[in-house]
Amino acid sequence: MTDPEEHARLREALGSYVLGHLEQDEAGAVRAHLDGCAECREDVAEIAGLRGPLDRLDADAFERPAVPPPDLGAAIRAQVAAERTAREQRTDDELARARAARRRRGALRVAVAAAVLVAVAGAGVGLGRGTAPETEVAATPTIPWEPVSLRHAGGEDVQVEDAGLVPHTWGVELRITATGFAAGEVYRASFEAEDGTMLPAGEFVGVGEKEMHCNLQSSLLRDDAVRVVVTDAEGRTVLWSRL
Ligand SMILES: [Zn+2]
Known part of the structure; x- marks a missing residue:
């Protein structure tokens, strides 16, 4: 199972993944995780619905390179930490479902914020890089084709x-x-x-x-x-x- 720190890091990368902005090894790690995590697959589906607006924002960043606020990364980490602390402190089971919904929305905002941060900071540097082809890997009859x-x-x-x-x-x-x-x-x-x-x-x-x-x-x-x-x-x- 993915440890919580690693999971938080992967979730922050989901927005960039949807936009195709991750380096190939990072994208590979996200793909491997998505295969086994329904929660993150749901987030990817939600983020995909925001792809149009995010890409337009991306295009603006190309025209007017902007410096991201220096404390944005810290703010994202603080939000993640605050949510984790809040989670540990609350014990009322009756509110668990409502809390889970709020947590999920919070995590989604973090993922989108991280994607925007990468889009702005990474403008002109390696955007749109994909995965290099693997060699000598042929289709086998067992995979859906x-x-x-x-x-x-x-x-x-x-x-x-x-x-x-x-x-x-x-x-x-x-x-x-x-x-x-x-x-x-x-x-x-x-x-x-x-x-x-x-x-x-x-x-x-x-x-x-x-x-x-x-x-x-x-x-x-x-x-x-x-x-x-x-x-x-x-x-x-x-x-x-x-x-
Ligand atoms: Zn996950």
Whole structure:
């Protein structure tokens, strides 16, 4: 079981996770946790509903880089500590359910505040970084697999042998087996949400005629994804599909 300190840290990271702003090792830790924690999955679903407003705030931060209040991090930690202390002091079981609801809302506010803090402080530094592809990981018959017919959008020499989605508790994964991604060129995958937001799903480097397997992971849940695109280093769409 996750210890309370680690759990509090993971919950603060949920907002950034939903926005696709975590480094790959952090995102991996959140994914592993979401697989086993229904409470955090509920929070992710709630935060996902705020993604549009958060992303617009993010865009403003790019135009006018702002310095976060120096005591914001301390304020977040103080709120977490205060909630923990309050929890330990109260003993009335009849009020437990109401308290649980208030705690959950408080934790959600902390997660959103942390996401905003990261969005402001991290503007221009590593935003939108996703997960690097794992190599030589092929789809096995035991996992849920939704085939995707990727369409070409340019004159690329990419030959897709197999492509499909794997739904997870923490989001959705695009797996591609293909040849012809230009050697040394960086490609990026992203999923589009129903509200038009584009969520990063990581990047990979082409290896030319050699066959490659890409696992591209996004925080967007399968049911919320309406389109997937793979773009080249110049941002031109190479492959895409409606979902
Ligand atoms: Zn949790």
